[in-house]
Amino acid sequence: CAGATVNPIIKFDPTGKIVKQFGAGQILWPHGMDVDKQGNVWVVDARVPTAAELKQFPDWANKGNAVLKFSPDGKLLLTLGSPGKTGNPPEAFTEPNDVIVGPDGSIYVSESHTAQFLDNESQPGAVGRISKFSPDGKFIKSFGSFGYGPSQFRGPHSLAFD
Numbered sequence: 001c002a003g004a005t006v007n008p009i010i011k012f013d014p015t016g017k018i019v020k021q022f023g024a025g026q027i028l029w030p031h032g033m034d035v036d037k038q039g040n041v042w043v044v045d046a047r048v049p050t051a052a053e054l055k056q057f058p059d060w061a062n063k064g065n066a067v068l069k070f071s072p073d074g075k076l077l078l079t080l081g082s083p084g085k086t087g088n089p090p091e092a093f094t095e096p097n098d099v100i101v102g103p104d105g106s107i108y109v110s111e112s113h114t115a116q117f118l119d120n121e122s123q124p125g126a127v128g129r130i131s132k133f134s135p136d137g138k139f140i141k142s143f144g145s146f147g148y149g150p151s152q153f154r155g156p157h158s159l160a161f162d
Contacts, residue, residue: 022074032098090139
């Protein structure tokens, strides 16, 4: 979506009519999404801009690698991570994949997208983790690491609660 002026988040009614749309200019690469009990829309912006994108759209330097919480009407309510930065929670994320809000309101974010394509468990800097935040967005903990073993992940996607 770098440089795009279209809304990447669109809500349809059961007949397919557009009811609401938002997010233009706010989300670089929408990837994972969840809607919480209050109808707030959580969107994972899964990567930072490439050098080519930044050359063409320099205003997009502070987008990506973040989790955005929008009201049902599209107002930005909360940002987890530091848009445009790569790192470790709570300050930043590394290619977050998905977000889910648990039954108790806790927020879970999975990382990292390109880790699923790596072929070496000892890849320097590879990330495979899930981070937990309180309902108000305060960091609680991260767990998991990159790999194939117990408590390890390779690009965890599609979080769900049973």
